[in-house]
Amino acid sequence: MEVALLKGLSEDSSSLERARTLQYFEQLNSSVDGWKICAAYFNSDKDSSEHVQFFCLRVVEGHVRNRYSCSSDDSILSLRAVLLLWMQGKTQRKLVLKKMAQIIGLAFVIDYPQRWPMFFSDVLQCVGNGVKESVELYLRVLMAIDEEVVDRQKVHTCAENARNTLIKDTMRDQCVPNLVESWYQIMESYKETFPELTNLCMEVVGAYISWIDISLIANDKFIQCLMSYLSVPILRESAAECLRGIINKGMDPIPKLELVEGLAKQLESAKILSTVSDEDTDEDFRLRLSALVCGMGCALVNSWSKLVKRADTVNIPLSRNAIDEKLPYLYKYLNDTDDGVSEAMVPFAVQYLSILKGSNLSDTDRGNLQALLQVVINKYKYDEDHNFLSQAKDEVMFLDFRKELKDASLLLQTFQSVLSTFLSNLEVTSFVDVEVALRMMYLAGEAVTDKRFGTCTIVGSPWHQMMITVMQSNVARHSHTAVLLQVFL
Structure with missing residues (x-):
C-alpha cells in the first residue's frame, strides 16, 4: 500500500493530495489484485483511521460487485479467507462493521449455495468463539443478506428473483433450524452483558420470520423469552417489534387466529398492555405496543374476512369475538396523549369500521x-x-x-x-x-x-x-x- 498516497483522506489535506488519493483509489479499483492490497492493509491495523478503513473496504467492495463472480478459484479462496478472518471478530467502529457485513452479504449471494455451500457452517463456527464483535458482525451479515435477498422494497430482475428463491429454499432445507437456535442462544447469552446484541438479534428474527417456518419461532421457548424482555426497559421496544413481525407472518386464517389469541392471552396474563399508560414516560415503548396491538387487530380482521368468504360458520363468530375483545386496547392506545402512539392504532380502527x-x-x-x-x-x-x-x-x-x-x-x-x-x-x-x-x-x-x-x-x-x-x-x-x-x- 502506497501510504503516502492516502494523505488525501485527511481532513486537513490539500486539493493536490486529495486528487492523488482519488487517482490511487481508481488505480486500485481497476487492478485485478488491488483488493488484496487493501484487504491486507485493512487487516494489518497499521492505520485505524475510519477514512483509511473505508478506503480499503470500498476497493474490496468494488471487486466483489464487479469481478468476484468470474474470479479464479485461487482468488475466490483468497477472498473467502479474508471474510472468515473478519468473522472471527475484532473491535471496529459501527459504520466500519456495517460495511464489512455488506461486503460479506454481497459475496454470499454470489457464492451460495453453489460455490460456498458451507457458508453458514463456517460462519457459525467463527461465532462460536464467543467474541462480542464476531457475534455482532454475524447478525449484521444476516441483515445484509435479508436486504439483498428478501427486502420487498428493492426491485430485482428475473434472474435475481430466481437466485433469491434458490437461496431461501436451500437455507430452509439446510441451515435455518441451526440459525434459529443460534439466535436463541445469542438473545439469552447477551441480554444482560451486551443487551444491544439481544436487540439486534430480535431485529434479525423479525426480518426472517416472514419466510421461515413459523413454528421455529412461535413456540414456548422463543415466545417466553420475548415476553420476559417486555419487562426489561432496554429490551422491550425490540421485543414488541419482534412480536409484531411474528403477528404479521402470512398464514391461513385459522392458524393466524390461534397465533394471535395465544399471544394476546400471554400479554394479558403478564398485564403488559393494561399497565402501560400515558404516565409511562417512554413514548417509544407505547408506540411499539400500539403498533403491536394494531397488528393483532388487523390480523384478526383479515382472518375474519377470509373466513366470511369461506362461509366458515364455526370460526366466524370466534374471530369476531376475538376482535371485540381487543377493542378496549384500541380505545386505550387511540386515545393516547402522544399523537404518534394514537396514529399507530388508526389502521385497526379503520378496519374495524369496515367490518361493520x-x-x-x-x-x-x-x-x-x-x-x-x-x-x-x-x-x-x-x-x-x-x-x-x-x-x-x-x-x-x-x-x-x-x-x-x-x-x-x-x-x-x-x-x-x-x-x-x-x-x-x-x-x-x-x-x-x-x-x-x-x-x-x-x-x-x-x-x-x-x-x-x-x-x-x-x-x-x-x-x-x-x-x-x-x-x-x-x-x-x-x-x-x-x-x-x-x-x-
Missing part, C-alpha cells in the same frame, strides 16, 4: 361505535397550548369515520350528546371542548347523507335539537377566537 359497514348493528356494536367515536372526538380537540398560527391538526381519523360509518342516527345522537354537554356549562367548560363540539356538528352535516335539516318538519329531531342548543347558548359571545370561528364561519 353495511351490516345490521347489534346493541353491542352500537356501544362499541359510540365508545370509538368518543375517542375520536377527544383526539380531535386542540391542545390547550395549540399554536393557532400553525397548520390545523390532521383530520384523518374523523374522515375515516365519515367515510365508513353508515349509521346516521348513531352519529347524530353522539354529536347531540357532546354538544349538549359542553354548551350547557360554557362558563366552566374549556374552549377546546366547546370548539370541538361545534366542529363535530359541522362535520356531521358532511358525514350524514340523510340531510333533512332544512326540510324536516319533525320537531325534536337531532338536527333541530342541536341547532336549538347552539341558539340558546351564549356561545356566540365566547372569548376564544377558535370557538368564534366555528360559530360564524
Whole structure:
C-alpha cells in the first residue's frame, strides 16, 4: 500500500493530495489484485483511521460487485479467507462493521449455495468463539443478506428473483433450524452483558420470520423469552417489534387466529398492555405496543374476512369475538396523549369500521361505535397550548369515520350528546371542548347523507335539537377566537 498516497483522506489535506488519493483509489479499483492490497492493509491495523478503513473496504467492495463472480478459484479462496478472518471478530467502529457485513452479504449471494455451500457452517463456527464483535458482525451479515435477498422494497430482475428463491429454499432445507437456535442462544447469552446484541438479534428474527417456518419461532421457548424482555426497559421496544413481525407472518386464517389469541392471552396474563399508560414516560415503548396491538387487530380482521368468504360458520363468530375483545386496547392506545402512539392504532380502527359497514348493528356494536367515536372526538380537540398560527391538526381519523360509518342516527345522537354537554356549562367548560363540539356538528352535516335539516318538519329531531342548543347558548359571545370561528364561519 502506497501510504503516502492516502494523505488525501485527511481532513486537513490539500486539493493536490486529495486528487492523488482519488487517482490511487481508481488505480486500485481497476487492478485485478488491488483488493488484496487493501484487504491486507485493512487487516494489518497499521492505520485505524475510519477514512483509511473505508478506503480499503470500498476497493474490496468494488471487486466483489464487479469481478468476484468470474474470479479464479485461487482468488475466490483468497477472498473467502479474508471474510472468515473478519468473522472471527475484532473491535471496529459501527459504520466500519456495517460495511464489512455488506461486503460479506454481497459475496454470499454470489457464492451460495453453489460455490460456498458451507457458508453458514463456517460462519457459525467463527461465532462460536464467543467474541462480542464476531457475534455482532454475524447478525449484521444476516441483515445484509435479508436486504439483498428478501427486502420487498428493492426491485430485482428475473434472474435475481430466481437466485433469491434458490437461496431461501436451500437455507430452509439446510441451515435455518441451526440459525434459529443460534439466535436463541445469542438473545439469552447477551441480554444482560451486551443487551444491544439481544436487540439486534430480535431485529434479525423479525426480518426472517416472514419466510421461515413459523413454528421455529412461535413456540414456548422463543415466545417466553420475548415476553420476559417486555419487562426489561432496554429490551422491550425490540421485543414488541419482534412480536409484531411474528403477528404479521402470512398464514391461513385459522392458524393466524390461534397465533394471535395465544399471544394476546400471554400479554394479558403478564398485564403488559393494561399497565402501560400515558404516565409511562417512554413514548417509544407505547408506540411499539400500539403498533403491536394494531397488528393483532388487523390480523384478526383479515382472518375474519377470509373466513366470511369461506362461509366458515364455526370460526366466524370466534374471530369476531376475538376482535371485540381487543377493542378496549384500541380505545386505550387511540386515545393516547402522544399523537404518534394514537396514529399507530388508526389502521385497526379503520378496519374495524369496515367490518361493520353495511351490516345490521347489534346493541353491542352500537356501544362499541359510540365508545370509538368518543375517542375520536377527544383526539380531535386542540391542545390547550395549540399554536393557532400553525397548520390545523390532521383530520384523518374523523374522515375515516365519515367515510365508513353508515349509521346516521348513531352519529347524530353522539354529536347531540357532546354538544349538549359542553354548551350547557360554557362558563366552566374549556374552549377546546366547546370548539370541538361545534366542529363535530359541522362535520356531521358532511358525514350524514340523510340531510333533512332544512326540510324536516319533525320537531325534536337531532338536527333541530342541536341547532336549538347552539341558539340558546351564549356561545356566540365566547372569548376564544377558535370557538368564534366555528360559530360564524
